[in-house]
Amino acid sequence: MNTRTSEEIASVIRTAVRAATWAPSVHNTQPWSFAVDGDEIALRADSDRKLRVGDPIGRELLVSCGAALMNVRLALRALGYEPQVRVLPDPDRPALLATVRPGAAVTADEHTRMLYAEIERRRTHRAGFTRLPVPECLLEALVAEAGGEGARLTPVRSEPAIRVFSAITCAAQDVQAQDRPLSLELIGWARPPGSPREDGVPAESYPREPRRTEPHFAQRDYARGRPWGSDADQSFSVSTGVVAVLTTKGDSRGDWLAAGQALQRILLRASAYGLSAAFHTQALEMFHLREFLRQELCSQEYPQMIMRLGITFDDSQGVRRPATEVLEER
Template identity: 65%
Template sequence: MAMQAEAIRAALEAATWAPSVHNSQPWTFAVSGEEISVRADADRKLRVGDPEGREMLIGCGAALFNVRTVLRGKGWAPVTRILPDPDRPNLLATVRLGEVVTPDETTRLFGGEIERRRTHRAGFTNLPVPDKLIEALVRQAAAENGRLMPVGDEAAVRVLAALTQAAQAARPEDAEVRRWGRAPGSSRKDGVPADAYPSEPADTGFPQRDYAWGIEADQSTATATGVVAVMTTRRDSKEEWIATGQALQRVLLYACAFGLSAAFHTQALELPHLREFAREEVCSGEYPQMIMRLGFTFDSTHGVRRPLSEVLD
């Protein structure tokens, strides 16, 4: 029993390192015997930017992937049920310890990147991203039944950049966004640290959020856009949002292992008419769930996470 308990605790600790919109960390967990429950924390949902909870569930899906990865890395096959109880909509998944397994090389690779991965919020260096690496990321997404679509057409990139600019201009001073900006020296364990983005946004074509506290940083000198990619789904339901989060995290951890970082741009996807335009004009009718840029950077930022005691019932 001690080995199972250690594996469960390690999985929960890893879950807290998942990415989430504005680092809002919108999840809670519970343990019953050898089963972990992953739940959405509706109090942390963005009431304006994410009224349906789409981004919240994507973040929780990423946390679920970390749970599964670490359990397998500890030698236990994770047995997962998605949305197991219709009467408990915030219960997104349960994961119990299954049969004993030998972790493979990919699982060990992912496990080693969970606490190293960081969200980037500036430009990238001019180092080219190898085509083979992008192709590998597409395969990683597919392994979780997700679709990562690199946007190679320059006109399509300009459309996505323009949509992002329009969304940012529509909400130039977003109080909900600034709520999650951490002032310099803040002891908060959630939100976006002031040193996680430059005070003067890099001219990448894709504006970053205005968290109001950006500080002078070397990362502002890197201005390359990087590779633009979109994660899409055929349908647009809670199941697809959770699946997107799992596929996204698998992509991010694989990318991190090869020195590749990701910057997220969800502004346009938070405005229904702009998201619909992207779906029809760029995504071939599929639903865009995440717009991101991928590239190399030499910047390093520290991560902040709430302690497990705050998210574990």
């Protein structure tokens, strides 16, 4: 029986919410908020942080919130509680994505502790990788992590398929770069050097002059012609890395949340073994391109994330809003 006091449980809940804020999110929008009522954590979508041009249906918002939900689950379990989770518990409240309560006392296993320890260490990468190989056994472990959350991670082995993913990413980036409303929305989440903001993409988190890899995967142009970016040595950033796609059988709001949870498990396991990930969602934001990928390269499953995995020496700092800014306690 769990005999911890209400004060101890309250402390655990606050720790879980802090962990949630370190989840990855599209353009680091951090599109979530939390309400705590007794021992229940409510995860809610923050519609004010939704990308109304780039993500009108909210798919990327829910994938981001799914990653935050995974962090809550890991934190509770690492701190000695079995998380009791209800996903999309109230159809009349679409912004309420999940509720989580600390359940029975448990002893966290080594795997849980390992993933939990990576929550604040994990970083998104926005350049090429070193030529150091990614161990096949680690890729298999990442595939298993995704499978445990009801999603599928597929490392792309075929050279022609990799070229297609590369070409379609670059094509989507070129089209989006000509879309003024989309570009203005992106600029809104690009942080200038020295900015005190605690959200958005820091200018120091991508190279000023990135090296092209072959095949090339286009990155978002957060600088938009301005002299932003890191001057860190990019001589080692010569490899595309391992291209992988995360898919789900369905494409409902529940599937998007599941994809986010699977994505975060993948990223934390990768981080624990020195592996970083770069994301490419441009093509997934364009219906016809996403549908093409689903039918031609994803075995009819719905692509939720295209990523590259590899080893880098990136030591960029993460920025997050404080938990007090996203938490409402009742």
